[in-house]
Amino acid sequence: MKDLGIFRQLHHVCIVVRDVEKAVTFYESAGVGPWKDFPPMDAYELNGYNREAFLQMRYKFATLDNVQIQLCQPGQGDTPQRRFLDARGEGVFHLGFTVDSVDAAQQQGIDAGLPLLGSGRLDDRSGFTYFNTADRGAGVTLEVRQASANASKGIKS
Structure with a gap:
């Protein structure tokens, strides 16, 4: 596959875990943090x-010097994150890349033959x-993301 240009600016690595609080405790003991809760995701x-099922997921994030790390604890409902955890166990679920336009990047991915997951x-x-x-x-899911103009108001994407 040719370079689409949409997977060039790494924003975060998302790790699916069974217990987000236990994971935070471990990472903090290793000096990784501080951790923050994601804002409510009900506006999507x-x-x-x-x-x-989407709203049952619990996310925390730590913004480091060069990348953000996200932890996701899926709820019991059917989500790609829950299916990943059930099939593979804890681990890196996706790499998130920043793009200028998520709609344009999504279309580029589709045009290149990448199937949508969600x-x-x-x-x-x-x-x-x-x-x-x-x-x-790839071994992991690839994500494109565009930050909200309202991020300063507590809404994250």
């Missing part, structure tokens, strides 16, 4: 996600798209 318009958009069209790449030789 979702595609490919069961809304109730997406979410806020009212300002910022948000995220996960591509179903884990079993295509």
Whole structure:
């Protein structure tokens, strides 16, 4: 596959865990942190996600000097994160890349033959798209994300 240009600016690594508090305790003991809770994610318009299951996921993040680390504890509902945890156990679920336009980046990925796994958009069209790449030789899911213009108001994407 040619370089699409959408997977060039790494923003974060997301690790799926069974117990987010236990994971935070471990990472803090190793000097990784501080950890913050994600803001409520109920403002997203979702595609490919069961809304109730999506809202059950617990996320925490630590912004380091060069990258953000995210921890995700899936709820019991059906989400790609829950399916990953059940099938593979704890580990890196996705790499998140910053793009200028998540809609344009999503279309580039589709045009290149990357199947969609799921997406979410806020009212300002910022948000995220996960591509179903884990079993295509990538080993992990690849995500493109565009930060919300409202990030300073506590809304994250």
